[in-house]
Amino acid sequence: MIILVLQTTGIMMVMGGVLAALLVIAERYLADYGECNIDINGKRQEKVKGGSSLLSSLNSRNIYLASACGGRGSCGFCKCKVIEGGGPLLPTEKPFLSPEEISENIRLSCQVKIKKDIKIELPEAIFNIRKFKAKVSSIRDYTHDIKELTLDLKDSSTINFKAGQYIQLHSARYGKVKQSVSRAYSISSNQSSTDLVQVIIRLVPKGICTTWVHEYLKEGDDVEFTGPYGDFYIRDTDKDIIFIAGGSGMAPIKSMLEWLLEINSPRKIFYFFGARCKEDLYLTEYLYEFENKLADFEYHPVLSQPGEEDKWQGKTGYITPYLKDVIRDSKNTEAYLCGSPGMINSVSKGLKEYGISESDIFYDSF
Amino acid sequence: MKQTPDEKKIQEKMQPGSITLEGFLGNDNRHYHEIIEEDLHLLNNLGITKEQIADKLQDITDQAFESYDGIITLENGAIVEYVSVRGKVVSPFSGQKPSPKGFVKYYDPQRKISISWCPLNIQMIREFGFFEGKGSPNRLDPDLIFKLFFA
Known part of the structure; x- marks a missing residue:
């Protein structure tokens, strides 16, 4: 009796499997939706x-x-x-x-x-998003794990984006990686440079796309990306601006600063960049130069764990406590954040405690 | 072993280079079902559940995350660091939400044992009892987890 039940169950399972397979095949090859x-x-x-x-x-x-x-x-x-x-x-x-x-x-x-x-x-805004072919014209090392890529658009294409937006870069197949993946990277170049984009990419240990960028991609290679995406861009107000970034979060803030300089913005602007130690800082001189170029700008690198060899005399610890000293009027201040989720989590909490409205805190939730 | 199309997809996504560079199976040639079965059997013998392990790892992860990428010391003397990375990683299992890409480094100075895990590990343990295959760089051995947190 038990054998009979098992046999019947087995036959029904096989028939079910065959029917399911037939349905999949029929759906794939025979269904015509016109x-x-x-x-x-x-x-x-x-x-x-x-x-x-x-x-x-x-x-x-x-x-x-x-x-x-x-x-x-x-x-x-x-x-x-x-x-x-x-x-x-x-x-x-x-x-x-x-x-x-x-x-x-x-x-x-x-x-x-x-x-x-x-x-x-x-x-x-979706209709502005396009697929681009580009050539890697330069790869620049910023730190031991951060590189900047310059991607020259091919076929005389141009891209219109707002400083702060991002692209999705499509990786190539390499090593064990048998399929392309797409990853989002903020644009670091100025929005007025429409024939190229620059992106700043930090190596994620064992990350598929960042390993490709850091270990396989070469100058002269062709790449594809889509964009621009995102609603992380400077709001058109006259409020004070606090930029806060860490690591590769520098990218959209650099783009925003270059844009603010181009339009001669009179807004009061502070930029706090967080890093562990001195070797994680980059573009430091370039950013200090904005203090002489922009109407009212201060750059503050902050190191959380400076080593003795760093001989660091600047700000140390976490960024959040320094923010209350620069907020003149919390109702008239916007904050733009880009960095790790831990940093965004902590800094947004601090900003709200200092009276900045949630609607005036902007960040990319990658 | 007979596989449904969904199981076949999951097994494929666990291979190196699909979702992560190293994959989820290490040098373990078994089907992921067999890996799960053996580990759940082991948990049963140890007298703990996958949910208890997931809760413990989540609790430590939350404490470390709140430290804003800093290093914290737990009551038991363990040193924990949350290394957060932008972006999300998807699960090889169907119908799961993407997890943050960061990872936790845990060091027990008394036993001189270091382990690390990521939010995706916690999700896969809680939902499926999947600790990854033997030899996988991100496998959390249930025996070791038991010794560290429940013995």
Whole structure:
């Protein structure tokens, strides 16, 4: 009897497996959804062949949503609002969406398959995002683990970005790495230089993309990236500015300072850069020069663990306690933060304690 | 071993160069299911659960994170440092939220034992009982964890 039950169960499992496989094959090779229309914001219509994901269909029409996993449903970056035609929410999307986002019909575009006409909403800024081909014209070592890449755009392309925004750099295959990955890096160059971008990249131990940049990428190599992304940019107000950064977080702040200099900004500006010891500091002389160029600017490097050999006479410890000395009017001050999550966490808490409103604290939540 | 398409994907994502440079399996040739089974069996024998381990690691991680990338000393004398890195890392398992990329360095000066872990380790232990394969640079051996935190 037991053998009979086991045999029957086994047969049913095999049949189930075969049916599932047939369904996958049929879906892949036989299902024909024909031409479908993507209605974007009720203004733009894109005809695509049905059967692909919304993310890849948009990419094929040169519309690029942020994505770090290449559409594998594992990064949760490619969110967009689907008004109609997206089908049911999938279990693979739920971990990435808050209850509010689910109620607002936000979906992961890589998980939404286009099977019929679909209506979506995208922020207008998305249409400025493009794919670029570039040549690595220079690689500059800033510290033992930080490099700056200069990427000259090919094919006479130009990029329009706001200082503070970022690109997604696509790595090449190398060694054990069999597929390209995309990683976000803030642009460090001036927004008025539209034929190139510079990025500052810190080596992450065993990181796929940063290992490629630090150990495999050479001057003269071709690379691809998409961008610009992000809403980390200087707000157009006359409030005092406090910049706080650490490590490769220097990148967007450098870009912002260069832009503020270019527009002769009269705003009062402080820049606190945190590092462990002197060897982690870079661009120091360059940044001090801004004190003579900008109308009202102070640069303050702060070392948390200076060694005796550093003979450091500047500020030490954590940045946060120094901030209260430079806040003239907390209601009239904006803070722009870029660095490790630990630094952002600690500094934002401090800023709020000193009276800076949460809405005046800006940072990239990479 | 028969695998569902999802399990096959997970096993692929655990290989070196897919999500991380080193992968999650080390020189362990077993399927990830077998690695999990053996480690959960070991936990059962030790009388602790994967959730207890995840809670302990999370508690230390939170304390270290609050120190703003500094070094803290715990009540038991252990020295802990949170090295935070920008960005997030995805899990090889389906349907999981990406974890912060930082990692924790833990040193017990009495026993002279050092270990390190990242938030993704905690998530994989809590949700699946996956401590990584033998020989993986990020494997947290359940025996060692037991000795350090529960013995």
